[in-house]
Amino acid sequence: MGRSPCCSKVGLRRGPWSTKEDTLLANYITQHGEGQWRSLPKKADLMRCGKSCRLRWMNYLRPGIKRGNISEDEEDLIVRLHGLLGNRWSLIAGRLPGRTDNEIKNYWNTHLLKKLNSAAAPHKDLPHLATKQHKKKHKKPTPPPPPKTKVCVPKPVRVSSAFSRSSSYDSLASNSDAAYVPDKEHLSFPPVPWPPIFELDGPDDFLDGGFILPVLNHSASISSDVNMLDQVYDEYLQLL
DNA sequence: AAGTATGCCAACCGCAGCGAT
DNA sequence: TATCGCTGCGGTTGGCATACT
Incomplete structure (x- = not known):
């Protein structure tokens, strides 16, 4: 409902952000605060869509962002929270100060899935947690797919409460x-x-x-x- | 050294929720 | 009540870096 046209608009820049763009965005938000993403690019003199600006700010420019070097404690917490919450990365990120949902999602997909796979490997009966690899880039002549294995990982869900927001x-x-x-x-x-x-x-x-x-x-x-x-x-x- | 495979992560896409009208 | 517009979220992709053959 009401989807925004976003970056498909002609004339808007896409792809990696330049230092200049970062500076423009950070300066603008420092002065005017977050929000109003839709109108922000124009006001900040950025040729980006609002979504792109928001993402860049949230995942990269925001003060207090920690990058890389996820500690063992953090990793442990991620695994536990994922066990509880499934792929609700924003919720998980909320428990890890300075970490973004994108970073945790990437970390999960690139590091933790692999770890969990190898931990489960000795048990041939256990379902294999399939890491999604670059399907398109690494096309090989693939044999017919094996019968689908049921994976007991919490299904990604968007939780919609039966209660109103004002309920406590x-x-x-x-x-x-x-x-x-x-x-x-x-x-x-x-x-x-x-x-x-x-x-x-x-x-x-x-x-x-x-x-x-x-x-x-x-x-x-x-x-x-x-x-x-x-x-x-x-x-x-x-x-x- | 060259070609190919894989790892990694920033960024994009599209959907859903919600408030405003 | 229906629709619109904005925002946030999770899934997915693109492309560079590195490892492997």
Whole structure:
């Protein structure tokens, strides 16, 4: 709905940013603040689309951005959060100060998938996490594809809450005497009582997106998703 | 040394959500 | 209620760098 024409507009620059463009963008945002991405390029005298400006700012120019050298702690956190959240890179990035969703996504795809693959390699029964490689560039005469393997990685989802943005965890929890059941027409999953009751039989139950997503779907906002994940994860650790 | 394969990451694409009208 | 416009997000691609043969 209402998709912007973006970079397809004739005359707009694409591709790598020059130092001059970076400076123009950074200066403009420093003076006027973030937002208004649509009109920003014109005001900042940039021949870029707003989307491109926003991306460049968010992933590269923004103050406090850490680049490279992802520590073991950060890596561990990424793996854990990915187990909980799936491919919700912005949420994961939110837990790693100075890291961007793009960087974490790239790091996951280039480093961690490989690591996890090799860790799983001795177990031939385990599903192989397929790294998407440059399909087009590295075309070889490929044999017929093997039967598809089911991969137990949480499905990337956009979480749309059944609650309005103005709903809060507290307000919902205060109604917990009577199990809260949202409008069933909006649900793509079986309704569960509010607050959710966690029944964990083992790691698979916790790490599989099938368990955690219904929980996420019941929260009122991303921040409460994350707060709840802290609680869930603590409970999970106690079970081990 | 040359050609090819792979790694890596910045940037783009297109969809979905949401507020405004 | 329907539509528009903006923004944010995740998936994907392009292209340079490096490793390998």
